[in-house]
Amino acid sequence: MGMLEAILLTIATAATPLLIAAMGELVVERSGVLNLGVEGMMVMGAVTGFVVAYSTGSPWLGMIAAVLMGAAFSLLFGFLTLTLVTNQVATGLALTLLGLGLSGMMGRSFVGLPGVKMSAIYIPGLSDLPLVGKLVFGQDPIFYISIALVIGVSYFLFRTRAGLTLRSVGDSHKSAHALGIKVIAIRYAAVTFGGACAGLAGAYLSLVYVPQWVENMTAGRGWIALALVVFASWRPWRVLAGAYLFGAVTIGQLHAQALGLGIPSQLLSALPYLATILVLVLISRNRRLTMMNTPASLGQPFVPDR
Amino acid sequence: MRIELVRRPQTSALFSILSPFLALVLTLIAGAILFAILGKNPLTALYYYFIDPLREVWSLHELAVKAAPLILIAVGLSVCYLSNNWNIGAEGQFIIGAITGSILPVMFPTFQNFLVLPLMMLMGIAGGAAYGAIPAWLKVRFNTNEILTSLMLVYVAQLFLDWLIRGPWRNPKGFNFPETVTFHDWAVLPAISYESGRAHWGFIFALVAAVVVWFMLSRTLKGFEVKVLGQSPRAGRFAGFSRGRMVFFAFLVSGGLAGLAGIAEVSGAIGQLRPSFTTGYGFTAIIVAFLGRLNPLGIVASGLILALTYLGGEAAQISLGVSDKVVRAFQGMILFFVLACDTLIHYRVRLVRPAPKEPAPAAAAEASHGNA
Numbered sequence: 001m002g003m004l005e006a007i008l009l010t011i012a013t014a015a016t017p018l019l020i021a022a023m024g025e026l027v028v029e030r031s032g033v034l035n036l037g038v039e040g041m042m043v044m045g046a047v048t049g050f051v052v053a054y055s056t057g058s059p060w061l062g063m064i065a066a067v068l069m070g071a072a073f074s075l076l077f078g079f080l081t082l083t084l085v086t087n088q089v090a091t092g093l094a095l096t097l098l099g100l101g102l103s104g105m106m107g108r109s110f111v112g113l114p115g116v117k118m119s120a121i122y123i124p125g126l127s128d129l130p131l132v133g134k135l136v137f138g139q140d141p142i143f144y145i146s147i148a149l150v151i152g153v154s155y156f157l158f159r160t161r162a163g164l165t166l167r168s169v170g171d172s173h174k175s176a177h178a179l180g181i182k183v184i185a186i187r188y189a190a191v192t193f194g195g196a197c198a199g200l201a202g203a204y205l206s207l208v209y210v211p212q213w214v215e216n217m218t219a220g221r222g223w224i225a226l227a228l229v230v231f232a233s234w235r236p237w238r239v240l241a242g243a244y245l246f247g248a249v250t251i252g253q254l255h256a257q258a259l260g261l262g263i264p265s266q267l268l269s270a271l272p273y274l275a276t277i278l279v280l281v282l283i284s285r286n287r288r289l290t291m292m293n294t295p296a297s298l299g300q301p302f303v304p305d306r
Numbered sequence: 307m308r309i310e311l312v313r314r315p316q317t318s319a320l321f322s323i324l325s326p327f328l329a330l331v332l333t334l335i336a337g338a339i340l341f342a343i344l345g346k347n348p349l350t351a352l353y354y355y356f357i358d359p360l361r362e363v364w365s366l367h368e369l370a371v372k373a374a375p376l377i378l379i380a381v382g383l384s385v386c387y388l389s390n391n392w393n394i395g396a397e398g399q400f401i402i403g404a405i406t407g408s409i410l411p412v413m414f415p416t417f418q419n420f421l422v423l424p425l426m427m428l429m430g431i432a433g434g435a436a437y438g439a440i441p442a443w444l445k446v447r448f449n450t451n452e453i454l455t456s457l458m459l460v461y462v463a464q465l466f467l468d469w470l471i472r473g474p475w476r477n478p479k480g481f482n483f484p485e486t487v488t489f490h491d492w493a494v495l496p497a498i499s500y501e502s503g504r505a506h507w508g509f510i511f512a513l514v515a516a517v518v519v520w521f522m523l524s525r526t527l528k529g530f531e532v533k534v535l536g537q538s539p540r541a542g543r544f545a546g547f548s549r550g551r552m553v554f555f556a557f558l559v560s561g562g563l564a565g566l567a568g569i570a571e572v573s574g575a576i577g578q579l580r581p582s583f584t585t586g587y588g589f590t591a592i593i594v595a596f597l598g599r600l601n602p603l604g605i606v607a608s609g610l611i612l613a614l615t616y617l618g619g620e621a622a623q624i625s626l627g628v629s630d631k632v633v634r635a636f637q638g639m640i641l642f643f644v645l646a647c648d649t650l651i652h653y654r655v656r657l658v659r660p661a662p663k664e665p666a667p668a669a670a671a672e673a674s675h676g677n678a
Contacts, residue, residue: 089453093641276454
């Protein structure tokens with residue numbers, strides 16, 4: 001395996017959790033809901049995935065449990081913001097804080113235990129092809145799910161009637177409601193989908209990325225995923241590009257640390273966070289463009305009148 | 307069964323006072339259930355959490371030590387949140403304030419006189435405010451989302467602190483432990499009363515800050531400006547208030563107070579910079595701010611309550627063997643319940659039975675016949 005291939009593979013592993021979580025959040029925000037609890041749902045997915053996989057020995061069961069946990073956890077957010085119309089920013093923060101606490105509690109006796117790694121797929125012949133073999137035909141299953149998500153979400157949002165309905169709810173919940181669209185029900189569905197994705201992204205961390213449970217192991221990835229959605233101006237394919245860009249930055253700084261260039265390792269570790277800020281600045285400075293792309297009802301409370 | 311909200315004609319005065327208490331009761335019930343699941347006697351556990359720490363004078367002092375940074379930070383955050391500026395990076399401003407405040411005792415240890423302490427506090431405020439100004443500037447100049455930038459800066463601040471105390475600021479005589487020199491006597495924030503316990507002047511700062519900000523918010527034009535711009539930016543613009551200047555004002559106040567909290571914590575409670583001096587006060591303060599209903603005086607009370615959960619967590623860890631992470635879960639639950647209960651201030655909540663389908667009118671008619 002060549003050096004280039006190895007680097008590309010690690011970039012894919014760094015990018016996949018960001019991509020999955022961001023795809024989920026993209027759908028949520030397209031429906032007009034801002035869920036800042038991605039980090040919390042992700043960390044709950046990570047701990048659930050690890051605990052279930054460790055107890056049953058099956059990474060697949062771990063993955064499924066993580067998805068269900070993410071979805072269930074997001075319903076908590078959904079109930080508060082959609083049914084009780086609480087402030088979405090504050091509720092999202094609460095979800096993150098609660099997730100970080102609960103996951104620490106659940107995973108306390110699992111810290112440092114050797115995890116169950118989800119193995120990469122292997123197709124005889126194809127996976128052995130030079131350069132592209134491992135990259136295209138020899139990755140872990142969740143990687144393929146992440147790519148399928150991009151294609152699926154993109155198709156759903158822009159090529160189906162249901163996708164159009166979801167976007168209309170996000171752009172003007174009042175008009176959508178007046179047309180007889182069930183705004184709240186659609187938003188519940190979107191929030192649950194986002195939670196399931198965040199749970200899957202968390203499972204990727206604890207089942208593939210580092211098969212282990214470490215407290216707060218998401219390390220801000222949920223927040224970076226949120227930033228990616230803004231960066232991508234709410235478009236699925238741009239999220240893919242953004243996630244791989246961030247994967248590259250993350251892997252690049254790890255390689256630089258290994259080389260020991262005399263740059264403090266902390267400065268290199270801070271690069272992904274600084275890059276997030278830089279990217280947000282670059283994308284937001286054009287106010288008109290941002291206004292045009294942002295779902296118009298994003299974060300606005302909605303109480304249906306009867 | 308469906309939940310339906312009916313908007314109240316005006317906000318309910320009763321529930322604005324009652325909702326935090328309702329939230330606390332619900333948290334206690336949820337906590338009891340949580341402990342039962344963990345296999346602990348819920349009553350014993352709640353006793354260790356909420357009563358035991360209040361029984362001795364020294365632990366009341368500890369309560370004040372923990373409450374001081376929470377109140378200071380949350381009071382600043384209330385200005386931010388009321389003006390609709392979502393600073394969630396107080397943890398970063400807290401760390402940077404602690405660092406800039408420590409410059410004198412760490413880099414100029416021979417400079418020892420009565421000026422050191424006031425200068426340290428001022429430098430802590432300046433550092434926190436400057437760090438808070440970054441997301442404010444990015445928001446005003448580049449329209450960047452302050453939630454994400456302020457949070458990203460927390461990670462950067464943590465890494466900067468880590469670099470500092472493992473590198474240039476490490477105590478040369480500290481056996482390679484990642485910590486700075488211990489502060490000399492002039493640089494230590496004195497205790498309020500040495501005989502009875504550890505509570506330091508940071509708690510006094512917190513009370514003063516709460517009263518000053520409360521006065522500003524409720525009795526001055528600036529406070530009015532904060533609320534108008536927060537509730538209706540359009541109305542604020544017609545009134546001639548500047549949105550950009552308000553962004554800076556909110557972030558400078560909250561950053562400065564978080565910075566003061568940082569240096570007061572390091573100089574009063576610890577006596578040196580260590581990587582572990584932050585225990586997430588900046589994030590817990592968000593909960594404090596909301597539990598206090600963004601009112602500085604309410605925040606004093608909620609700061610003490612959240613401080614109690616920290617102490618109770620330590621007590622329960624020792625006596626019951628439950629994880630210290632239970633505290634975080636508890637705190638997260640409090641915020642959830644507070645937000646949920648706040649709905650009652652603006653809405654009446656009704657439970658609606660699902661309407662029966664087609665034969666509904668006939669059935670209703672029959673029912674009324676039956677009654678007659």
